[in-house]
Amino acid sequence: MFTNGFSTLQMPKDFEAVNAKxxxxxxxxxxxxxxxxxxxxxxxxxxxLPEIRDDIEKNVKTNERITLIESDFVLINGTIYYKIVSSFSDGEKEIRRNEFLYVEDNNLYIFEFTYPYADRELDDFYLDIIRSFKISVPKYIVENGEYRINHE
Structure with missing residues (x-):
């Protein structure tokens, strides 16, 4: 189980944590x-999410290396997420990326799954991770065009 004091989610087996950049x-x-x-x-x-969807779709359409496969709103655990599925090429390999975005209390939560092939069998795998997601408190407080970490 992953937790940072703001949110928690189930970590899948056989995955190793890498330092965030x-x-x-x-x-x-x-x-x-x-x-x-x-x-x-x-x-x-x-x-x-509607504005985020518009921006992402505009950016994807201007990038020749990215192919938009799916872009839609989906319901997960009674909550609306924006789902975007795309593929991109690094010149040698084709990579598939499934992203799920959710907004609550001026916080955007993004799940990104990247792998080198299209596999519908993975739908339950990543949906189970998203279904395990719980928010304790918003990480960021946004006021007057600025943000700060929520220390409450």
């Missing part, structure tokens, strides 16, 4: 046998 990445996991990476991030935001 940016301040918003809460958890970065790697399984070299599959190979697959899982990234969980929290960022402050002042916009909702």
């Amino acid at each position: 940016d301040e918003f990445t809460e958890l970065y996991l790697v399984d070299t046998k599959i190979p697959m990476t899982i990234k969980f991030s929290t960022t402050p935001t002042l916009v909702g």
Whole structure:
């Protein structure tokens, strides 16, 4: 189980934690046998999922290396998430990325699953991780166009 005092989620077996490279990445996991990476991030935001969807779709359409496979709102545990499935090429391999985004209390929660093939069998795998997600308190408090970590 992963917890940072703000949120918790179930970590899958056989994945190893890797040091995060940016301040918003809460958890970065790697399984070299599959190979697959899982990234969980929290960022402050002042916009909702419709605006986030519009921005992402606009950015994907302007990047020739990314192919948009699916972009839609989905219901998980009674909560609306924005799901975007894309693939991109590094010139040698095609990589698939499934992202699930959720906004609550000016906090954007992002689940990103990246692997080198399209496999519908993985749907339950990553949905089980998202279903285990619980928010204790919002990590960020956004006020007057600025954000700070919630120390309450």
